[in-house]
Amino acid sequence: MINYLKSEHYRLLRKKSLYITSGIGFLLIVAAAAVLHYFPRIDPTFPYATSTFFYSNVVAGWVLIMLFALIFNLALTGKDLSVIKQSVSFGISRNTIYWTKLILTLSYFLLICLVGLLLAISLGENLLNTVEHSVRNFLIACFNMLPIVLSGFFMIHSLRMLNAGESIIIFLMFFIFYLSGNILRALFRFIPGLDELYKYTPNMLLNDNLVKFLNHESAFDYRFWITGFVISALSLLIGVKKFAKKPID
Numbered sequence: 001m002i003n004y005l006k007s008e009h010y011r012l013l014r015k016k017s018l019y020i021t022s023g024i025g026f027l028l029i030v031a032a033a034a035v036l037h038y039f040p041r042i043d044p045t046f047p048y049a050t051s052t053f054f055y056s057n058v059v060a061g062w063v064l065i066m067l068f069a070l071i072f073n074l075a076l077t078g079k080d081l082s083v084i085k086q087s088v089s090f091g092i093s094r095n096t097i098y099w100t101k102l103i104l105t106l107s108y109f110l111l112i113c114l115v116g117l118l119l120a121i122s123l124g125e126n127l128l129n130t131v132e133h134s135v136r137n138f139l140i141a142c143f144n145m146l147p148i149v150l151s152g153f154f155m156i157h158s159l160r161m162l163n164a165g166e167s168i169i170i171f172l173m174f175f176i177f178y179l180s181g182n183i184l185r186a187l188f189r190f191i192p193g194l195d196e197l198y199k200y201t202p203n204m205l206l207n208d209n210l211v212k213f214l215n216h217e218s219a220f221d222y223r224f225w226i227t228g229f230v231i232s233a234l235s236l237l238i239g240v241k242k243f244a245k246k247p248i249d
Contacts (some may be wrong), residue, residue: 005121
């Protein structure tokens, strides 16, 4: 397993898409801060040159974060899936392949997210008008987002290991993470005991997280972790079991 881990790590570090995606992400953060810093020079009444508004773009930008998660997953589950047959023929178990690719891509994804978070805080506190407790509220909001983002990453990984196409992944992610709340609210609104279930869906949780952040009311919410754990557990369990039985061409 160690040799396979080293091999996949070497393969991952040679992926240009990884560096390009990371660079674009950092550039977007810097550009947003620069624009908000510059606008008050044109219009002194510009009200959005604050750290809270800047951080809100990150809290609201979970769709973009999910897109980056997909790109990071593709680094080792894109064309590289074609070499899995060769790896299996050398005696490497499917479990090792599945978990190694997940651990490596997830590690670099979380590292880039951490660097982006620190970069955003540094820019927000130095270039913009700081708001009291904005960093604290921002970190709490990000902590609430974490299990939902991770569940999306795990779902993407499992689907890619089963050779699902990008269009299918995007459709399923859109349905589960963007539409599920509205659908469940419409279906169960007249059923006592289930009429509150929609509040545990990813899009409702993330929207509520943003509203509370903008109102300076950010607080730890266990519902994110319940929903994130359920989606993560189902994605990984189904993914690893299906991959163990999947024919490899």
